[in-house]
Amino acid sequence: MFSLYSSSYIKLLILIQVILIVVSRECIPRDFGKGSIVCVCNVTHCDDLKLDRMKTNEADTVTIVESTKSGKRFYLKNVSFKSAAHFKQRTHSQNYIDVTIDRTKKKQTLIGFGGSFTDSATINIKSLPQALEQRLIEDYYSENGLEYNMGRIPIGGTDFSTRAYAYNEFDGDYNLTRFALSNEDLEFKIPAVKYAEKVSKQPVLLFASSWSAPKWMKTSRNICGGTLRGKPGGRFYKIWADYNVKFLEAYRSLNITLWGMTAGNEPTQDYYINSMNFSPETQRDFLKLHLIPKLEQHGYTADKFKLMIVDTNIQHIMPFAEVVFNDSYVESYVSGIAFHWYFNRIFSLNVVTEASEKYRDKLFLSTEACAGWNKEIEEAVSLGNWTRAEAYAFDIIQVQFAIQIDLIALSNFKVLNHGAQAWVDWNLALDIDGGPSWINNTVDAPIIVNAEHGEYYKNPMFYVLGHFSKFIPRSSVRIGFEVQKSILNNAILTAFETPQNNIALVVLNPNEFDVELVVRDAKYGFFSVELLANSIQTFIWK
Template identity: 30%
Template sequence: MSLKLVIENAWCPLHQYLAITALDKNLIWRKISTIMNIQVFETAQDNKNGLKPSFLQITDNTGDVKSSIVHVVSSKIYQSIIGFGGAFTDSASNIYAQLDKPRKKKVIEAYFDKEKGNAYTLGRLAIHSCDFSSGNYCYVDKNDTDLASFSVGHDEKEIFPFILDAQRTAGGLKYIASPWSPPAWMKTNNNMCSGGSLKKEYYALWAEYFIKYIEAYRKKGISVWGVTVQNEAGAAQTWESCVYTAEDERDFVKKYLGPTLDKAGLGDINIIVHDHNRDNVLNRCRIIYDDPEAAKYIWGAGVHWYEGDNFQNLNALNELYPEKSLLFTEGCQENGTHHNSWALGERYGKSIINDMNNWIRGWIDWNLLLDISGGP
């Protein structure tokens, strides 16, 4: 059986690279007069060459061939892609800080170099501590309702150097910042962990906290492109977490976060809602997007890959709200380390391909670095 790839309009916009799995040696090309030196990266569990590129052998055959046909129609445009990336967590930054200069260079080139590496263009940031931090911390003192003590000094030692090294090599990155929890004293359970909710009387103050964070990072040369309202807003985790109903998230954006960003001259910051699994993205976003006073502030929704695939929900959401974007904001392999796991690679491939086929505009992996035990 042959695989026939037909390029209509004889033009391929993807830098003349195509990735094809299970490539048959009898690949037949038609209408490729303007495409030269097409490279193929073959992936297979027993492929000794890994991801080393090879060049197609072009066969001029216009006869009838029994084949599977893939049509690439370059004139039909779907969503624009803003990029791929990973997260600059405390854990990742701590590992990076321990590396010597040659190893740091290898890491940065592998992820961010446009010629030698993955050419990442996205980075996720945690607004103070998250589940991959060595402990709970925030940027203000307890009960500081004026935010006078606000400082990102914690990030100076390890997080900023990692980000800035990446930024220099990448030539600029889009950063999406997410809180895992407000400070404990702003919450109903007086604890950054184990769920709880943001107290209503602190909605305005928490919105101001976002402003302080964005401005503090800009002073360090790090421009935040977007913020998610809350990481996994529907889950009470044992680590840093905070629960919002869909109505709470909608009202926080509509009455506080959106207007506060505008007032501060930060209306260009992209607000991302949901930031949780695909299973509930449709139901939750319908509640939020159906309020035009909230929707006007929102760029789109973020999704994670836990709790099943549910790719159909992405397509359904796009059909209802085509003006809103979708971004994959986190994927992490659970339950310990999985060294040399082919199944994990397949999980990534399945998620990325199906997400992109269902309107996702960018894909952000979780920790950029961890140690051999999956920590610290």
């Protein structure tokens, strides 16, 4: 017999947990009264997104993956192309969107999609039974899930930690001899990152972002707000560069090699969350005098490592880029521009287009997004909220791929400019209150963990992200298309050619009414389908 505390007994329990997770291709829905449903995962069932019924090797067949506000999640069906002779003229009152694919127009190449391995996210993941903990990461990074291929890792604590901390709180330790990773890294973040790398079928591109230096290095003497003490060229700027590189080296010593980093999260912040302010000028000088030389000294050369600036909201892109890139040494090393989504509905999206046109050799990555952040107008967690899912899709299509709407007789729009190459979400998983957050800065996430009940909930946002990440793999190239559509029809779309020579077309119908979609491909003819109200579809064909 097994002793209750014997290692054999514990191993048996773990084995039973693994066996109990039965692969279910169907969502187990639960309605929390927020307009749509979540899909529930526990040790007895969890829906699986491995799509073995797709027929993308048949030249005349289109596979459709559909999710809707009414409750469909990754619903699969197939249609066939028809010749132009079979096209039926639509009625005058019909709501429609007519798309013509143009493979000859090649735009930006995609790097990928991902989420952030924050303290809070990985603590929540770890709070689940081991098999379910692994399943949640697989839901994001394996081919049974969203097939994420990127990840953001905070350097030290953030507002999504259970405490305020840094890696060296010893005032006066100017040589950082007592620098050490935290328990949050060793017990939560690093195991989650390593498992994501293990289950991903492609390399996971990881990048780091710092929130705050230790408080003894700052003017505020607090983890929140303030700047580094002194000026660029001085002691504390040098120490801060050393600190960042020590983080990269510590992770590398544990067999996690980072693809890149940002120069610092939200450098324009100077208030109650973990933050540290940089002006465009101080960021430029810090990079030139301290961080870049230190990175190069340790082998993080520009050909091997991606350093990005800005890493805050889009209104700050040009003020930072114009100053930082006016130094040729810094400009030659910095790989790209990172930005967040929080004010994309307030400031003109032309900012992204202008920057991507002016700095054509730079990468453009959206590095943080979440719903429920504006406490004045919304609750943090809203389980089953379809509107938030549509906001994700709108941002990915309109902002990241910089689609400009050129209204001609209120009936059509054209893709004019290229945009960003990656879209990275914020917390991978939060608890039912949207935390933990040591300053109670709770928000929503695509997956919400209910540790007390041993289960987690996949929000509509999760599936909408999958409509992009799962079907537009790394190295896909955005292609051109022309659109005609009915008046007052807000459907939007984007199209890519994948490395497997598939076309992936993603269409969001945020309207409260159905819309007829006609897609024309000169190679095969056309196909038509009905876009259900409040739905998103991904179309894949060879």
